[in-house]
Amino acid sequence: MKKMFLPLLVTAVSAVSACSPNSAPENDTTQPETQTQTQKKNIATNFDAVYASISDADIREPLKILSSDEFEGRLPTTTGETKTLDYLTREFEKAGLSPGNGDSYLQEVALMEITANPEMTMTIGDNSFAYKEDMVASSKREQETVSLENSELVFVGYGVNAPEYDWNDYEGLDVTGKTVVILVNDPGFENPESGKFQGTTMTYYGRWSYKYEEASRQGAAGALIVHETAPASYGWSVVANSWSGPQYGLVSKDQGASRVAIEGWLTLSAAEKVFADAGFNFQDEKNQAKLGPYHKAMDINASVTVQNTFKKSQSHNVIATLPGSELPNEHVIYTAHWDHLGKDETKEGDNIYNGAHDNATGSAAILAMAKAYANLDIAPKRSVSFLVVTAEEQGLLGSKYYADNAVIPLEDTVANINMDAMNVLGKTKNVAVVGMGKSDLEDYLKTAADKQGRTLTQEDRPEAGYYYRSDHFSFAKKGVPALYAEGGDEPADEATAKYRKRMNVIVTGCYHQVCDQYRDDWDLSGIVEDTQLLFDVGFNVANAEQWPSWKETSEFQRQD
Numbered sequence: 012m013k014k015m016f017l018p019l020l021v022t023a024v025s026a027v028s029a030c031s032p033n034s035a036p037e038n039d040t041t042q043p044e045t046q047t048q049t050q051k052k053n054i055a056t057n058f059d060a061v062y063a064s065i066s067d068a069d070i071r072e073p074l075k076i077l078s079s080d081e082f083e084g085r086l087p088t089t090t091g092e093t094k095t096l097d098y099l100t101r102e103f104e105k106a107g108l109s110p111g112n113g114d115s116y117l118q119e120v121a122l123m124e125i126t127a128n129p130e131m132t133m134t135i136g137d138n139s140f141a142y143k144e145d146m147v148a149s150s151k152r153e154q155e156t157v158s159l160e161n162s163e164l165v166f167v168g169y170g171v172n173a174p175e176y177d178w179n180d181y182e183g184l185d186v187t188g189k190t191v192v193i194l195v196n197d198p199g200f201e202n203p204e205s206g207k208f209q210g211t212t213m214t215y216y217g218r219w220s221y222k223y224e225e226a227s228r229q230g231a232a233g234a235l236i237v238h239e240t241a242p243a244s245y246g247w248s249v250v251a252n253s254w255s256g257p258q259y260g261l262v263s264k265d266q267g268a269s270r271v272a273i274e275g276w277l278t279l280s281a282a283e284k285v286f287a288d289a290g291f292n293f294q295d296e297k298n299q300a301k302l303g304p305y306h307k308a309m310d311i312n313a314s315v316t317v318q319n320t321f322k323k324s325q326s327h328n329v330i331a332t333l334p335g336s337e338l339p340n341e342h343v344i345y346t347a348h349w350d351h352l353g354k355d356e357t358k359e360g361d362n363i364y365n366g367a368h369d370n371a372t373g374s375a376a377i378l379a380m381a382k383a384y385a386n387l388d389i390a391p392k393r394s395v396s397f398l399v400v401t402a403e404e405q406g407l408l409g410s411k412y413y414a415d416n417a418v419i420p421l422e423d424t425v426a427n428i429n430m431d432a433m434n435v436l437g438k439t440k441n442v443a444v445v446g447m448g449k450s451d452l453e454d455y456l457k458t459a460a461d462k463q464g465r466t467l468t469q470e471d472r473p474e475a476g477y478y479y480r481s482d483h484f485s486f487a488k489k490g491v492p493a494l495y496a497e498g499g500d501e502p503a504d505e506a507t508a509k510y511r512k513r514m515n516v517i518v519t520g521c522y523h524q525v526c527d528q529y530r531d532d533w534d535l536s537g538i539v540e541d542t543q544l545l546f547d548v549g550f551n552v553a554n555a556e557q558w559p560s561w562k563e564t565s566e567f568q569r570q571d
Contacts, residue, residue: 053336054554055387064386065543067535069379070372073102077349077374078367078529085366086353087122087259087326087401095349096327099399102378103331107385111330111396112418118328120401120412121262125151128318129255133275135164136288136311140281146235147254148275150317152267158316159233159273162190164289164309168300169194170222170234173214175566176207180304181229190233190273190313192282193222194300196242200474202301212469213476215488215566217242220406220479223274233273233313237282237293244475250276259405261412262323273315285311326350326401328409330418333384335394335553342394342419343553345380345545346410346482347373347430348403352523367529368518373430374399376542380430383546391553393425400482403431410482414489421486425558426452427493428549429483434498434537436514437507441499442544443470446478449567450492451559452548459547463540468499490569492559494548498537510534 055061076082076098083091100116110116127149133140140146150157168180170193178198197217199208208214215221219236226234240246254276260267277285279293286293289309299305329349335341351366365371381397384390396419400409414421442460444453447469457467470477478484483493502508514533521527552559561568 053389053392055389055391055550057386057388058550061383061386062543062546065379065383065539065546067539069382070375070535070538070542072375073098073378074367074371074375074535075529078365078371080363080365082365084353084364085349085351087350087405088324089353091353092326092350092401096329099329099349099374099378100331103329103381103397106378106382108331108333108381108397111332111398116329116331118330118413118416118418120326120328120409122324122326122402122405122408123153123260123262124257124322124324125149125153125260126257126320127255128320131315131317133313133315135285135313138281138284138288140277143251143255145281146275146277147251148273148315148317149254149258150267150273150319151260151270152272153263153321154266155319156316157272157319158314159190160314161312162188162232162314164285164311164313165189165191166286166296166300166307166309167191167193168305169196169198169216170225171197171216171304172225172229173208173216173566178207178304180300180306181225182304184306185230186226187230188232190235191226191229191231192277192285192309193226193234193236194242194297195219195236195239196474198301200242201297205302209564212473213479215476215479218476218479223271227270231271233275234271235275235277235313237279238276239279242474244472247278259402259408261408261415273317275315285309326409328401328413329399330396331381332394332396333381333390335392336390337392339394340423341425342396342423343391343425343549344396344398344419344427344486345377345430345549346398346400346427346486347377348401348409348482349374349399350401350404350409352404358525361525364523364525365528368435368527369432369522370403371529372433372435372538376430376433376538379542380546380549384550391550393553395549395553403482407482407485410485414485421489421491424486424491426549426552427483427486427491428452428545429481429493429495430542430545431481431495432497434541435518435533435535436498436502436511436537437534438503438536438540439465439499440501440503441466441468442541443468443497443499445470445481445495445497447473448562449478449487449565450494450561452492452494452552455548455551455559456494456496456544458551459544462547463544465499465544470497471500487567490561490567492561492569496541496545498541507534
């Protein structure tokens with residue numbers, strides 16, 4: 012039976028974490044010892060010293076090693092993976108942590124690589140659309156040939172079925188065997204004054220992955236998302252490049268039969284042609300769809316054939332555990348992803364995608380975090396586990412596999428704290444909370460930030476939906492409260508502001524490029540500060556009397 016999350020009062024958080032964990036109780040010592048006082052005796056007395064000991068060196072050394080050319084860009088299933096696994100397990104063992112998967116630090120992850128032949132054309136009505144220029148199409152079904160043949164199109168607005176928002180674009184509609192056409196993002200983005208969803212802040216209902224999942228649940232044969240740059244938060248080139256070439260997925264028991272046969276995107280201009288051919292104006296239909304649940308038959312058919320080739324392979328997650336002193340079966344789990352993009356053998360000169368910022372920083376920080384927990388004189392009441400996952404760059408596959416095949420039962424997983432592409436731009440006055448307002452973990456985060464003299468702010472561009480783009484999301488989908496916070500955008504001082512202005516250009520320009528390399532002149536004080544911050548959060552969650560819960564306004568809730 013799954014545990015019920017109890018409501019977490021602000022006063023409860025304060026009692027656990029407002030001051031340093033080894034502070035003496037303020038109660039009159041002449042009175043009988045209270046339960047809280049007894050519990051404080053079982054909390055580490057050297058927390059402050061361990062907190063302060065998290066250093067630049069703890070992070071810089073593993074960061075430099077993991078992002079070196081020797082690790083070949085850490086692509087899953089390559090020699091780079093083998094070297095990465097060896098290094099991570101050796102470091103966890105050296106820190107004194109136990110294997111997290113029985114007697115092993117590893118969890119096998121079965122991957123499927125599917126490559127669609129780019130020689131394809133999609134016809135809709137009287138129009139033909141070219142691959143990558145007008146559309147992309149693929150299939151997650153393990154079949155060599157997958158087709159739509161004169162599949163009837165139905166416009167389903169935003170393709171959302173959200174009972175908590177009283178919104179169901181599929182209500183009363185049977186799309187079995189049909190292809191649904193869907194707007195990108197969610198209704199709040201285009202109509203923030205409506206009070207529906209979360210305004211311009213994207214919810215999960217706005218993510219492309221949700222739209223394909225819901226179309227599959229509804230029994231559709233195909234799903235086509237209309238791309239628009241502003242609500243998608245990226246241009247068409249990102250779609251064309253990301254959805255072409257080898258596509259990784261998890262090996263599924265039903266060989267993908269439960270998914271729509273064809274998953275695709277249309278450019279805005281292609282969609283406008285399709286709607287015009289059906290006798291409609293795209294913008295008029297979009298305006299109608301944002302006002303409330305909406306669908307309309309288009310009386311037009313789509314056809315496309317996807318030819319697939321397949322390759323199965325094995326990768327691995329790494330997991331290590333510090334057993335709890337009182338409730339070892341309950342776990343707080345920290346996550347980071349170890350993988351990056353490997354190397355491009357066709358590229359002349361430097362061809363290694365070292366992935367220093369993304370995400371050797373998070374992997375290095377999780378090792379520093381593990382070392383810190385191991386140095387506590389008393390382990391936290393609950394166990395603390397460190398999960399370093401594979402194939403994040405291929406669509407959060409390692410964390411998704413773990414969530415579907417949890418080594419630690421999800422009903423015993425108290426919370427998840429994620430570390431991804433950490434701050435190499437120096438100390439900041441603020442902490443950016445990605446997906447702000449989702450869970451009680453932010454109460455712990457605020458207490459920890461207050462101790463550092465920092466404030467919590469919402470992440471930049473919440474409309475981009477970054478909460479749904481890193482590994483904590485795999486836990487959130489299963490109902491486990493998950494926190495993703497990072498260094499903010501307010502530099503701590505003038506010197507840091509000057510450094511940040513110069514370095515930010517380099518870091519941003521090197522995202523998923525071969526120039527994402529370790530630099531000796533990186534100021535890692537921001538990573539140190541954020542690692543201390545998240546160490547504080549996890550420590551107090553692991554010692555708290557109550558489990559954190561989701562906010563009532565969150566789209567994620569844990570079932571009893």
